[in-house]
Amino acid sequence: MCFKKKTNSDAWWHLWKCNRCVQKRGEDTRQKLLQAAFDEIHKVGFQAASLSKILKNTGITKGALYHHFSNKLDLGYAVVDEVLFTSFKETWLEPLNNTEDPISVLQEILIASGDSMTDEDARLGCPIHNLAQEMSPLDKGFQQRTVDIYALWRKSLEAAIERGKLAGNVVPEADARRLAILFIATLDGCMGLAKSTQRLEMLLECGRGLIEHLELFRPKK
Amino acid sequence: MCFKKKTNSDAWWHLWKCNRCVQKRGEDTRQKLLQAAFDEIHKVGFQAASLSKILKNTGITKGALYHHFSNKLDLGYAVVDEVLFTSFKETWLEPLNNTEDPISVLQEILIASGDSMTDEDARLGCPIHNLAQEMSPLDKGFQQRTVDIYALWRKSLEAAIERGKLAGNVVPEADARRLAILFIATLDGCMGLAKSTQRLEMLLECGRGLIEHLELFRPKK
DNA sequence: ATAGTTGCATACCGATTGGTATGTATGTAT
DNA sequence: ATACATACATACCAATCGGTATGCAACTAT
Incomplete structure (x- = not known):
């Protein structure tokens, strides 16, 4: 080593x-x-x-x-810390941390992800979610790493929504924390559903529903 | 054999x-x-x-x-068909199929499950969901079995809601299909969240939120 | 140039995996 | 009573698992 x-x-x-x-x-x-x-x-x-x-x-x-x-565990941790976290940071953290219009950003991410999503991607599901669900009861190292990523996701999403409210891009009634949790949970649910049905179309449909749903939180001009 | x-x-x-x-x-x-x-x-x-x-x-x-x-696969299938499906049928299917007040029934199930839920139960998550997520991409037998159970769940829930509407126990505006999907997805999300955080209290809190949320669909007297 | 570190290849290891072959005792049907 | 099916128990198997020990070539610093 x-x-x-x-x-x-x-x-x-x-x-x-x-x-x-x-x-x-x-x-x-x-x-x-x-x-x-x-x-x-x-x-x-x-x-x-x-x-x-x-x-x-x-x-x-x-x-x-x-x-x-x-050893194997060390390799697994490195995959989370370097491959998974890096990709997660690029797709979610950086866009969210640099915007005052989180709704548009989220919709753009969903659209881009949907476009580049392959059939295998959909059938295999979200790698971070998979690892969290498989290993959390079995190993503290994986549990801590994955739960930290989820927390980071929620926090940056929550902060972006708050900034969006101040900038007038998100309706002021929106509860940032609840909205953030709901978004993540729903997206997880969509990925899980697509995985269990093994159908990419299921994921794309859920994604479109989520994109549409986000529109409700954009103030009317 | x-x-x-x-x-x-x-x-x-x-x-x-x-x-x-x-x-x-x-x-x-x-x-x-x-x-x-x-x-x-x-x-x-x-x-x-x-x-x-x-x-x-x-x-x-x-x-x-x-x-x-x-062989091992045969044993695994038998666990799904006999242990998991039987328990699922008793907890969800039979109560749902024999009621015209699905909201109360769902709340009762959630309360009873919460009461009997151990710390280990929460940390290990829903066995059907686990198996569906682990094995769906890898084996058609598990995929078919688990997706069938989810479909059965949704259908019986949907039917119960429709009966509830006719009996005046569910608000008529409720979209039975959407409500059924949402309930299952949310419950899955709660279990997943509790598993990834490894905290029973997280699950109980989600459960209470869900029980409260269901109340919205009960007609006011 | 040379000493030392880095990067890797080969060969080997015990433990465990799912699975099989064979023998035998107990129960059932006639 | 006898013939046969059921229900195991024991012993063994090849394959694979994660992991180690050793040797050597390539690069780096002096």
Whole structure:
């Protein structure tokens, strides 16, 4: 495991990847492993995820894996912290934190997600939700990480709604906290429904309903 | 495996247990296996459920298990068809199918469930929902079974609401189908939230909110 | 140039997995 | 009483699991 580097490089590529690895080659295989692990976990869950399969899919050997991660749990945590959280931050946190019109932003995210959503995406469901539901009763590490992400989601959504009210983009009667919770719960419900029915169309329909529903909180001109 | 019996007994105990087994002793161990399998699956999911652990917990041997079930999948299906579906039928279907006041019935179920709900129940979540979410993308058998249960739930709820409207126990403006879907989705959301936070109190709070919310659909005298 | 670190490959390990083969005691039907 | 089906128990199996030990090539710092 490479958690304490003796060499402290300042190579050019360290500018956009944090320096967990000294050489670029190391960071590359590390990212490949994370992506493959994410795919495997997304498909079958963390417990059933097979390290051998991840290695077979990437062509990377077991020696490399255990050079970068101390064990399976460590790999799982890294997937949450780096792959899942990063993607979550880009799709939800950053847009929400930089707007005074949260309704439009949410609708745009839903539309964009719907457009890029594949059939497999819909059938596999939200990876963060999956992991939270599978692992929360079994492992504190996963439980803490996923519940933190949900809390962050709710808070940034709540704050955006408050700003929206001040800017006149959200009706003043709206209860920001309740609305935030409701939105997340409903979206979770939609994803779960699509997963249990295994139908992408179900998800798109729910999404359209949610987009329409959000319109109710936009002030009339 | 005992799926085609040569002997066709009509012993007294066959009156309340269907005659999958000829001898009472066989039916007993079968039920013990189903219950232990349910517990194990509820705790860690189907894929991670260990047959060896189920056997250890019951003291039953592997020979007995494979006498009653052809393989792990067969055992899993039996848990859904017999344990889960039976319990679901008793708690939801029968009360809903025999009432013209669905609001009161739903509230009573929620209250009773809340009272008997243990901390572990809340942390492990709804077993049907768990199985649906874990296995739907992976196995048609589980997907079909769980989605059928959800459909049955929604239909019986919808029908009860319609009867409630005719009997004057539900406001006539209520959209039965939408209300049924919303109730199920919300309850699922509550259970999921409690599971991800690992807090029973979260579930009870959601339940109280739901009970209160249902009151809105009762006609004012 | 050389010493030391990093990155990875190969081979191996015990434990556990779901599943099977075989033997036997108990019950049932005639 | 006898023939047969039922209901197990025991022992074994290959495959896979996560994890480790060791060796070596490539890169880095001095």
